[in-house]
Amino acid sequence: MVGNCLFCDLFQGKIPSTILYRDDDCFIIKDINPVAPIHLLVIPIKHLTYLEGFSDEDFAVLSSIFKAARDFAISEGISDSGYRLTINQKEDSGQQVPHLHLHLIGGHNLSGIG
Numbered sequence: 337m338v339g340n341c342l343f344c345d346l347f348q349g350k351i352p353s354t355i356l357y358r359d360d361d362c363f364i365i366k367d368i369n370p371v372a373p374i375h376l377l378v379i380p381i382k383h384l385t386y387l388e389g390f391s392d393e394d395f396a397v398l399s400s401i402f403k404a405a406r407d408f409a410i411s412e413g414i415s416d417s418g419y420r421l422t423i424n425q426k427e428d429s430g431q432q433v434p435h436l437h438l439h440l441i442g443g444h445n446l447s448g449i450g
């Protein structure tokens with residue numbers, strides 16, 4: 337939790353949004369600018385940023401966010417058709433929000449996109 341972070345503010349309700357899911361480690365929202373019929377963001381509650389600074393405890397949070405993504409892929413009905421999981425890191429990736437998050441993208445064929 338830090339000041340001036342979009343996803344921390346969003347989790348704390350300072351910015352309105354619909355939280356679709358939350359557990360002790362992470363929460364899930366719809367991406368405001370979806371690139372596919374299903375585009376969710378799985379976001380750690382802790383203000384994590386870049387993998388190179390992660391502690392062992394932080395890596396355990398990654399396990400939780402991947403589990404949540406797996407569960408949502410199943411419940412959204414895209415587990416069989418397929419989906420993409422993306423974590424952007426820093427400038428060359430095009431990362432816009434410097435609070436680590438996992439994109440869960442699917443619902444149509446993404447071949448040749450990205």
Ligand code: AMP
Pocket residue numbers: 342351353365366367368369370377423424430431432433434
């Ligand atoms: P990234 O480029 O990996 O940092 O992804 C940030 C994502 O956050 C982008 O796909 C944005 O569309 C999305 N985003 C930005 N603001 C919001 C918001 N208020 N609610 C939901 N998603 C957002």
Ligand code: ZN
Pocket residue numbers: 337338341342343344345382383384435
């Ligand atoms: Zn944050």
